[in-house]
Structures are given as structure tokens and as C-alpha cells.
Amino acid sequence: MPIAIYAGSFDPITNGHISIIRSGLVAFEKIIVAVLINPGKTPLFSVDERFKMISDALSNEPRIEVDCFDGLLVDYARRRNVQVVLRGLRAVADFEHELKMANMNRHLYQEMETVFIMANDYFYVSSSLIKEAASLGGDVLGMVPKAVAQKLREKFFPQEPCQNKE
Amino acid sequence: MPIAIYAGSFDPITNGHISIIRSGLVAFEKIIVAVLINPGKTPLFSVDERFKMISDALSNEPRIEVDCFDGLLVDYARRRNVQVVLRGLRAVADFEHELKMANMNRHLYQEMETVFIMANDYFYVSSSLIKEAASLGGDVLGMVPKAVAQKLREKFFPQEPCQNKE
Amino acid sequence: MPIAIYAGSFDPITNGHISIIRSGLVAFEKIIVAVLINPGKTPLFSVDERFKMISDALSNEPRIEVDCFDGLLVDYARRRNVQVVLRGLRAVADFEHELKMANMNRHLYQEMETVFIMANDYFYVSSSLIKEAASLGGDVLGMVPKAVAQKLREKFFPQEPCQNKE
Amino acid sequence: MPIAIYAGSFDPITNGHISIIRSGLVAFEKIIVAVLINPGKTPLFSVDERFKMISDALSNEPRIEVDCFDGLLVDYARRRNVQVVLRGLRAVADFEHELKMANMNRHLYQEMETVFIMANDYFYVSSSLIKEAASLGGDVLGMVPKAVAQKLREKFFPQEPCQNKE
Amino acid sequence: MPIAIYAGSFDPITNGHISIIRSGLVAFEKIIVAVLINPGKTPLFSVDERFKMISDALSNEPRIEVDCFDGLLVDYARRRNVQVVLRGLRAVADFEHELKMANMNRHLYQEMETVFIMANDYFYVSSSLIKEAASLGGDVLGMVPKAVAQKLREKFFPQEPCQNKE
Amino acid sequence: MPIAIYAGSFDPITNGHISIIRSGLVAFEKIIVAVLINPGKTPLFSVDERFKMISDALSNEPRIEVDCFDGLLVDYARRRNVQVVLRGLRAVADFEHELKMANMNRHLYQEMETVFIMANDYFYVSSSLIKEAASLGGDVLGMVPKAVAQKLREKFFPQEPCQNKE
Numbered sequence: 001m002p003i004a005i006y007a008g009s010f011d012p013i014t015n016g017h018i019s020i021i022r023s024g025l026v027a028f029e030k031i032i033v034a035v036l037i038n039p040g041k042t043p044l045f046s047v048d049e050r051f052k053m054i055s056d057a058l059s060n061e062p063r064i065e066v067d068c069f070d071g072l073l074v075d076y077a078r079r080r081n082v083q084v085v086l087r088g089l090r091a092v093a094d095f096e097h098e099l100k101m102a103n104m105n106r107h108l109y110q111e112m113e114t115v116f117i118m119a120n121d122y123f124y125v126s127s128s129l130i131k132e133a134a135s136l137g138g139d140v141l142g143m144v145p146k147a148v149a150q151k152l153r154e155k156f157f158p159q160e161p162c163q164n165k166e
Numbered sequence: 167m168p169i170a171i172y173a174g175s176f177d178p179i180t181n182g183h184i185s186i187i188r189s190g191l192v193a194f195e196k197i198i199v200a201v202l203i204n205p206g207k208t209p210l211f212s213v214d215e216r217f218k219m220i221s222d223a224l225s226n227e228p229r230i231e232v233d234c235f236d237g238l239l240v241d242y243a244r245r246r247n248v249q250v251v252l253r254g255l256r257a258v259a260d261f262e263h264e265l266k267m268a269n270m271n272r273h274l275y276q277e278m279e280t281v282f283i284m285a286n287d288y289f290y291v292s293s294s295l296i297k298e299a300a301s302l303g304g305d306v307l308g309m310v311p312k313a314v315a316q317k318l319r320e321k322f323f324p325q326e327p328c329q330n331k332e
Numbered sequence: 333m334p335i336a337i338y339a340g341s342f343d344p345i346t347n348g349h350i351s352i353i354r355s356g357l358v359a360f361e362k363i364i365v366a367v368l369i370n371p372g373k374t375p376l377f378s379v380d381e382r383f384k385m386i387s388d389a390l391s392n393e394p395r396i397e398v399d400c401f402d403g404l405l406v407d408y409a410r411r412r413n414v415q416v417v418l419r420g421l422r423a424v425a426d427f428e429h430e431l432k433m434a435n436m437n438r439h440l441y442q443e444m445e446t447v448f449i450m451a452n453d454y455f456y457v458s459s460s461l462i463k464e465a466a467s468l469g470g471d472v473l474g475m476v477p478k479a480v481a482q483k484l485r486e487k488f489f490p491q492e493p494c495q496n497k498e
Numbered sequence: 499m500p501i502a503i504y505a506g507s508f509d510p511i512t513n514g515h516i517s518i519i520r521s522g523l524v525a526f527e528k529i530i531v532a533v534l535i536n537p538g539k540t541p542l543f544s545v546d547e548r549f550k551m552i553s554d555a556l557s558n559e560p561r562i563e564v565d566c567f568d569g570l571l572v573d574y575a576r577r578r579n580v581q582v583v584l585r586g587l588r589a590v591a592d593f594e595h596e597l598k599m600a601n602m603n604r605h606l607y608q609e610m611e612t613v614f615i616m617a618n619d620y621f622y623v624s625s626s627l628i629k630e631a632a633s634l635g636g637d638v639l640g641m642v643p644k645a646v647a648q649k650l651r652e653k654f655f656p657q658e659p660c661q662n663k664e
Numbered sequence: 665m666p667i668a669i670y671a672g673s674f675d676p677i678t679n680g681h682i683s684i685i686r687s688g689l690v691a692f693e694k695i696i697v698a699v700l701i702n703p704g705k706t707p708l709f710s711v712d713e714r715f716k717m718i719s720d721a722l723s724n725e726p727r728i729e730v731d732c733f734d735g736l737l738v739d740y741a742r743r744r745n746v747q748v749v750l751r752g753l754r755a756v757a758d759f760e761h762e763l764k765m766a767n768m769n770r771h772l773y774q775e776m777e778t779v780f781i782m783a784n785d786y787f788y789v790s791s792s793l794i795k796e797a798a799s800l801g802g803d804v805l806g807m808v809p810k811a812v813a814q815k816l817r818e819k820f821f822p823q824e825p826c827q828n829k830e
Numbered sequence: 831m832p833i834a835i836y837a838g839s840f841d842p843i844t845n846g847h848i849s850i851i852r853s854g855l856v857a858f859e860k861i862i863v864a865v866l867i868n869p870g871k872t873p874l875f876s877v878d879e880r881f882k883m884i885s886d887a888l889s890n891e892p893r894i895e896v897d898c899f900d901g902l903l904v905d906y907a908r909r910r911n912v913q914v915v916l917r918g919l920r921a922v923a924d925f926e927h928e929l930k931m932a933n934m935n936r937h938l939y940q941e942m943e944t945v946f947i948m949a950n951d952y953f954y955v956s957s958s959l960i961k962e963a964a965s966l967g968g969d970v971l972g973m974v975p976k977a978v979a980q981k982l983r984e985k986f987f988p989q990e991p992c993q994n995k996e
Contacts, residue, residue: 002168002193002194002195004193023279024279026249026250026277026278026279027168027170027193027194027249027250027279027281028168028193029168071966071967072963072966072967072968074968075966075967075968083192083193084192084193089282098284099284100955100956100959101959102284103955104955104959104960104963104973107955107970107972107973108963108968108969111192112192113189113190113192113193113283114283114284115193115281115282115283116255116281116282116283116284117279117280117281117282118264118265118268118280118282125598125601125602125605126598129598129599129602130602133570133602133606136569136570136573137569137570137573138570138572138573138606139606140605142605143602143605237468237469238465238468238469238470240470241468241469241470266457266458266461267461269457270457270461270462270465270475273457273472273474273475274465274470274471291764291767291768291771292764295764295765295768296768299736299768299772302735302736302739303735303736303739304736304738304739304772305772306771308771309768309771334500334525334526334527336525355611356611358581358582358609358610358611359500359502359525359526359581359582359611359613360500360525361500403800403801404797404800404801404802406802407800407801407802415524415525416524416525421614430616431616432789432790432793433793434616435789436789436793436794436797436807439789439804439806439807440797440802440803443524444524445521445522445524445525445615446615446616447525447613447614447615448587448613448614448615448616449611449612449613449614450596450597450600450612450614623930623933623934623937624930627930627931627934628934631902631934631938634901634902634905635901635902635905636902636904636905636938637938638937640937641934641937666832666857666858666859668857687943688943690913690914690941690942690943691832691834691857691858691913691914691943691945692832692857693832747856747857748856748857753946762948763948766948775856776856777853777854777856777857777947778947778948779857779945779946779947780919780945780946780947780948781943781944781945781946782928782929782932782944782946
């Protein structure tokens with residue numbers, strides 16, 4: 001029963017990620033969405049916040065499990081006894097990076113295979129571009145789930161709710 | 167039980183194709199290797215020859231089925247009731263072409279997903295380059311199965327066995 | 333008053349072409365859609381048919397002129413006294429080819445500039461892929477205007493209407 | 499009367515930028531060269547210095563306006579009532595990044611179009627590579643206007659004029 | 665004493681080829697310019713014509729040898745006892761193709777190395793684009809040596825001199 | 831007698847680098863492996879450590895010289911009286927970057943040529959990916975020489991030897 005891991009920072013999850021996951025559910029029985037905890041980076045959202053946004057966005061998908069991990073993806077995959085890693089692919093620059101990663105991962109865990117699904121680019125904008133736009137007041141609804149758009153506004157314009165107060 | 171179709175001309179099958187198929191068996195229960203019959207092209211090997219070379223090369227894999235089809239891949243996939251198409255991916259030029267094909271196929275059959283596996287490029291040389299080299303007397307063993315290398319020699323140098331005759 | 337030429341085979345015009353033209357009308361006062369007559373190629377549709385399909389698809393755009401030309405694009409641009417060529421751009425492979433063409437055209441006509449608009453890839457599938465799909469019975473509506481889809485069916489399945497006759 | 503915005507950091511303006519602007523003037527009535535004020539980055543030159551270097555380099559072009567902006571480019575374009583953004587394009591890596599940006603900007607401001615002009619690569623070297631070379635004493639004349647080369651020397655080797663003093 | 669082979673169709677030689685050869689002479693003692701005789705293709709110029717155009721264009725370079733070969737490049741290199749193949753590289757599409765070729769050649773002749781020099785793209789336009797432009801009456805001087813431009817005119821417009829006769 | 835410089839950070843040297851150097855020795859009489867001292871970056875290994883790891887890995891190659899330099903590569907090449915720079919090339923992203931660098935270097939030192947050798951990608955993984963994997967406990971043997979793998983373990987897990995002590 002093939003299971004796949006879909007790993008990433010998900011800081012935050014976007015409609016592009018969700019589109020890849022839904023496509024992946026056509027090919028796999030179950031997908032583990034695994035949030036990477038990277039001590040070397042300062043994310044915008046805490047692991048708990050990212051975990052919750054993913055769970056909420058995919059709450060109607062019983063074949064999804066949300067999880068966290070740190071360290072090497074190959075070690076996590078071994079621990080979970082999963083041999084397939086799912087990745088989204090959109091641009092040539094992605095492709096190059098993914099090729100290097102797949103090369104590296106083959107060195108580290110020969111039995112693991114990486115499979116790719118092409119992102120529907122209508123939904124595809126990277127998390128970092130979305131954060132940049134949101135930080136400057138851009139309306140990112142349509143690129144992220146509604147709840148994520150709301151969370152981004154709260155992060156970047158925390159006083160905003162107060163303005164509506166009185 | 168996810169099944170995937172791996173379609174192509176396989177004129178002839180190469181070690182690159184075989185490497186993709188073996189990687190695909192990690193992710194899928196069963197793979198249908200489907201030889202495209204393209205009336206608009208003149209292949210080097212007949213469908214029967216191509217079919218036999220594939221079957222021989224993969225005879226030790228019980229989870230492989232070899233089949234033929236003509237017409238649109240999406241129609242074949244519908245007939246076979248399969249929703250996953252497997253593709254190998256190695257170069258950026260492949261990537262571009264595949265992106266266009268995946269786009270097209272989404273228009274024609276929305277429920278079908280294309281998944282990609284990166285070819286190990288040690289084995290990766292295209293069928294047409296291999297045919298060109300073989301036609302000029304190059305030794306292509308290592309790039310194709312042994313039986314295929316033999317068939318290529320017979321195609322391009324049919325008199326050769328006679329020279330050893332007397 | 334900047335005018336741009338948008339040249340191509342348009343065999344047939346697709347929704348991708350139409351999307352580029354509409355985007356181009358934001359930047360330019362007028363766009364000349366110029367059908368290339370290439371004696372070295374055998375198109376599916378005659379120049380008249382292609383001309384008519386373009387005119388019909390863009391009949392509600394007063395700032396469009398449809399025209400034909402043979403020979404070098406730079407010579408046509410000189411004759412029309414136009415210094416801007418508009419091109420659609422979607423894939424990296426396009427990009428490479430366009431770079432070579434732009435290089436060549438700069439040699440041949442220094443005052444002419446080529447400007448590019450990125451295709452919205454929801455609509456983007458090449459004419460040749462569309463013809464291939466249509467020739468195998470694929471439904472290409474959504475990728476070409478309705479009248480073009482009808483013309484493609486008539487080309488590839490001319491007897492079809494008869495089957496419904498009695 | 500089509501106007502285009504050509505935005506960037508211009509830290510400093512290079513001959514590559516100037517070549518794009520001159521090409522753009524073939525296609526557009528007027529070009530607004532807009533210096534992005536990015537509070538998150540520490541530029542080598544102040545906004546005033548960058549503004550002045552651009553104005554000096556393009557002083558003989560009456561159809562150029564130099565301006566500054568912060569925040570989202572789409573918001574600036576809306577404020578200026580301009581619907582066309584001009585971008586230079588040279589390398590495939592540029593292309594990928596630009597595709598993502600254009601995608602994002604379409605989400606944020608549907609009526610805005612991005613048009614691209616291929617850089618003549620004789621002049622094309624990025625500002626950051628030029629700064630790196632200049633900081634190590636490389637002679638960057640030919641890649642930037644003469645006044646900019648002088649300013650770069652002053653930034654990186656401020657004592658130099660003193661050595662000629664006595 | 666490293667010698668390199670620079671092989672190609674040279675149908676005809678362009679200023680791009682000449683630029684690569686001159687750059688190659690910085691790195692190598694001697695370069696063999698080897699014209700590929702490909703029986704499967706119909707060139708515009710005969711092998712003799714191509715040979716002569718190359719010799720004329722490079723007559724002032726004593727470290728150049730012009731030669732012809734058919735069959736596999738690796739077999740020719742073995743016969744000549746040369747282990748280095750020189751290639752020009754300009755576009756990403758070239759790069760992909762070259763990567764496949766280099767892969768193939770490593771299979772066929774492990775001791776041979778392929779080295780690449782980036783073309784100065786001012787001179788870089790492919791032979792086939794140049795032929796297409798010349799066949800339509802375009803002036804290709806500046807992209808090919810003067811004698812080659814003359815030969816192209818003679819091929820495509822053979823009666824032309826007669827028109828000036830009386 | 832052509833000599834080439836192969837410059838880089840080598841932080842640390844990988845099997846990919848070594849493969850490029852060995853290929854380069856087919857084309858060149860001698861190769862200077864030049865460690866770039868970049869005061870703006872904090873390397874994992876000191877210049878001495880990097881120098882020693884390179885020397886050890888290539889100790890059986892008499893035609894190799896290991897050296898260090900700071901400042902511009904072109905200035906170092908001039909000082910060493912060398913006109914050829916050797917670079918490895920594997921991915922399209924590399925290619926783009928290298929094209930920009932080669933462009934820049936041609937501006938700075940016209941007589942210098944950059945030649946490229948395609949990396950055998952079995953060995954090709956970047957130093958930074960290897961460091962990331964090693965820092966998380968991944969086994970990088972096979973991607974770097976044995977002595978380098980040992981040094982990486984000592985850097986990232988300095989107490990480890992102590993655990994075996996008693």
C-alpha cells in the first residue's frame with residue numbers, strides 16, 4: 001500500500017501545496033504532510049501554527065496525516081518506513097534544485113524514490129513571494145486558503161483589528 | 167491499488183527506461199508498459215519486436231504488464247481505468263516538453279495525474295542517439311540490454327553474420 | 333503611436349494566441365496579426381482559412397488588423413513601417429528560440445525591437461499539439477475558439493456529419 | 499498613449515539597464531524609471547545617489563521620468579495609473595524569476611501587463627557582480643556609465659584621491 | 665601537447681564558429697576543424713565547398729588543420745589519436761543537447777574529454793537560421809565571413825549576376 | 831604549454847571537484863587548483879585545512895599545483911601568467927551563472943578564456959548540500975574523499991571520539 005511523504009516548511013501552506021497534495025492523492029493511498037523543523041531558520045509561523053493551518057486546510061481529506069520532523073528527510077522516511085517522497089515541480093529552477101536533492105537522497109537512502117507532480121501554475125506562487133506581498137499589504141487571497149490569508153494579515157498588521165474596534 | 171501506465175515508443179527499450187520502471191515499482195503496485203503504435207512514424211523495430219524486447223528485459227518482474235495502444239494516451243488510460251501516468255525526467259528540455267504534455271492531458275482528462283521520476287543519468291541516453299551510434303558501428307552495450315544490442319547490430323549490419331560463415 | 337506586429341503560422345489560432353493579443357492591446361494602440369505564408373511548409377489550413385478564423389475570433393477588437401506576409405519578418409515590418417514585434421513567451425525552450433531569433437533580427441534590422449508577453453499557461457498549448465490531439469479524436473474545446481474546434485473536426489473527420497445523417 | 503514603468507534597485511544603474519531603457523523607448527511613448535526603496539536591504543548607494551546617477555545617464559532622453567517608490571510595484575503602478583511594466587530579460591534564470599513575479603502580479607492587479615525586452619548581452623552584467631568586481635579593484639568601465647564607475651571607485655577606495663594629493 | 669578536435673557540419677562556417685576556434689587556440693596547441701560528412705543529410709554546400717570556406721576563413725592561423733570525417737566522432741578521434749573534443753556553448757538548449765552527447769561519447773570512448781567554450785553571443789547565430797535568412801534575401805554579412813556571404817547569395821540567387829549584365 | 835587554473839572555495843573538496851580535475855588533466859599539461867580566500871564569507875574549514883585536504887586527495891597527481899589567492903580571479907590569473915580558467919558544469923543553473931561570470935571576466939581580462947568540462951553527475955553534489963547532510967548526521971562517504979568525510983564528522987560532532995573512549 002504505497003504511502004508518500006510530502007515534506008516542506010509550509011510557512012505557510014499555499015493553494016499550490018494543496019493542489020499538489022490533492023493530485024498526489026490520485027496516485028497514493030495516503031500522504032504524510034511533514035513539516036520540517038529547521039533550527040537554522042526563523043520561520044514566520046511557529047510549527048504549531050503551520051501544523052494547524054495545514055490540518056484546517058485539509059480537514060476533509062481522511063487520507064492525509066500531518067506530522068513534523070527535524071534532521072534529514074531520509075532518516076525521517078526510514079523511521080516512518082516510507083519509501084516514496086512526493087515533490088511539486090513547476091519551474092526549471094525548481095527542477096535543477098530537485099535534481100540535486102534527488103541525487104543527494106539517492107546517496108543517503110538508495111531504496112527511497114522521489115516522484116514529482118507538475119504544479120498547476122494558476123495556483124503556483126512560492127510561500128516567500130506570498131509573504132513578501134502580504135507584508136506590503138497585498139491581498140493574497142486566492143493564493144492561500146482564507147484562514148491563512150487572515151493569519152498573514154494578523155502577523156504583518158497586528159494592530160489592524162483594533163482599528164475596527166470602537 | 168494504484169496502477170501506473172508508462173507509455174512510449176520504446177524503439178528500442180533502453181537501460182534508461184528500465185531504470186525508470188524499476189524506480190516506479192517502488193511507488194506503484196503495478197506498471198503497464200504501453201507501446202505506442204504511431205501510424206505517422208516509421209519505427210526501426212516493429213511493434214512485435216519492441217513488445218518482445220520489453221517483455222524479455224522485464225521478464226523477472228511479475229508486477230509489469232506489457233501492452234500496446236494507438237490513439238490518445240488519455241483514451242487508453244480511460245479504457246484501462248488507470249488514472250496515473252508515469253514519466254521519466256532527466257533534462258530541462260524533457261521537462262519543458264513534459265510540462266506541455268501534462269497541460270494538454272489535463273485538458274483532455276482532468277482526473278488523470280502525471281507523475282515523474284528523475285532518471286539516473288548514468289543510464290540515460292535517448293533511443294534515437296543510441297540508434298544513431300549503433301548505425302555507425304558504435305558499441306551500445308551498457309546503454310541497452312544485451313539482447314537489444316544484438317538486435318540493433320542485426321538491423322544495421324544484416325550481412326555481418328554471413329562474413330563469419332565459411 | 334506605437335503599433336506592434338504579432339506574426340505566426342496560426343495553423344490554427346489558439347486561445348493562447350488570443351490571450352497574448354488581448355494582453356498586447358494593453359500595451360499597444362494597435363496590433364497587426366500577420367499570418368506567415370511559408371512556401372516550404374504544408375499547413376493544415378489554407379491562408380484564407382487561417383485568416384478567417386483569426387478575423388472571426390477577434391471580430392470584437394477594433395484595434396486589430398489581420399494581414400499576411402511572406403519572406404523575412406524584418407522586411408515585412410519595414411514595409412509596414414512598424415518597429416515593434418510582439419511575441420508570446422511561455423516555456424524556457426521558447427525563450428531560447430526567441431533569443432536566437434531576436435539576435436538574428438537585430439542583425440537584419442537594428443531599429444526593430446522585439447517585446448515579449450508571458451503567456452498565461454492555462455490557455456497555453458501549442459498549435460501542433462492541439463492538431464495532434466484533434467487528429468486522434470481529442471476534444472480541444474477550451475484550448476481553441478469554438479469555431480476552430482469545429483473546423484478541426486471537419487478537417488480530421490470529414491465523414492463524421494454523414495454518420496448522423498439518416 | 500502607452501507609458502511603461504521600469505522598476506528596480508539600480509544600485510547602481512548599469513549599461514545593461516540603459517540598453518533596455520533605450521530599446522523600450524522604441525515601443526513606448528514614455529518610460530518611468532522607478533527606484534525601489536526597500537527598507538529591508540542595505541544598498542551601496544543612497545536613493546538620492548541612485549536617482550542622480552540615473553538622471554545623469556539619461557539626461558538626453560526627454561521621454562524618461564525618474565521616480566522612487568516603496569511598497570508593492572502594483573500599488574505604485576495603480577497610483578501612477580500605468581498598466582504596463584517593462585522588464586529586461588537575459589538569462590533563463592531571470593526568465594524563471596520573472597515568470598513567478600508576473601504570475602504574482604497578475605493575482606494582485608489583473609489589468610497590469612508585464613512586457614519583456616531581451617537584453618543585448620554585450621552590455622549585460624548584473625549590478626551585484628559589478629559591485630563585487632569594483633570592490634576588488636576591477637575596472638568596470640564599459641559595463642557602467644563613466645560617472646558610475648567613478649562613484650564606485652569613491653565608495654570602495656575612498657582614500658584613493660588623497661594618494662594623488664602631494 | 666594537447667590537440668583538440670572541433671567537429672561540425674559547417675554548412676557554412678559562421679563568425680560564431682570562428683570565434684570559438686580563436687578562443688580555443690588560447691587553450692590548445694592545435695585545433696583540427698573536422699567537417700562531418702553525413703550521408704543522411706543533404707547539405708547546402710558540398711564537402712569541398714565547406715572545406716574551402718573554412719580554409720579561407722582561417723588561412724592566417726598556422727595552428728589550424730582542416731579535415732573531413734564520416735562515422736562516429738569517437739572513432740575519428742581514436743584514429744587521429746586525439747583525446748579532446750572542443751564544443752561551443754551558447755544557449756541552454758545547446759547545453760542540454762551537449763550533455764546528452766557528452767554522456768553518449770563517454771560510453772563510447774572513456775578516455776575522451778569534451779571541453780566547452782562559451783560563445784560570444786554577438787557573433788552567435790546558427791548556420792540554419794543564417795541560411796533561412798539568406799534564402800529570403802536577408803543580408804547576413806557580419807554573421808559570416810565576407811566570402812561565405814557571397815557564396816550564400818550565389819546559391820540562393822544564382823541568376824542575380826545576369827540581371828546586372830547588359 | 832597550456833596550463834589551466836581551477837579556482838573555488840573547496841569548502842571542502844568533493845569527489846565532483848576531483849572528477850573535474852582528473853578530466854581536465856586530459857586536456858591540460860598542468861592544473862593549478864586555487865583556493866579562493868573570501869574575507870566576506872565564513873567557511874567551515876580554514877584555508878590551511880582546505881589546502882591540506884586538496885593536497886592529500888590529489889597527492890598522486892604530479893601535474894597538480896595547489897595554491898591560494900584573494901581578490902579577483904583575473905588578477906590572480908595575470909599574476910600567474912595563465913590564460914585558461916577551467917570550470918565544471920553540471921546543471922542549467924550553473925550554466926547561467928557561469929555565463930554571467932565568463933561575460934564579466936571577458937570585460938576584465940580579454941585574453942583569458944574559460945573552458946568548461948561537464949561533471950559526471952554520479953559524483954556531483956554541491957559542497958553546501960554535503961555540509962548540510964553531514965551536519966545532520968548523514969553519511970557522505972562516496973561524495974567526498976574518505977579523509978574529508980572524517981573531517982566533516984569531527985567538525986559537526988566533535989565529542990564523538992570521546993564516546994568511544996572508556
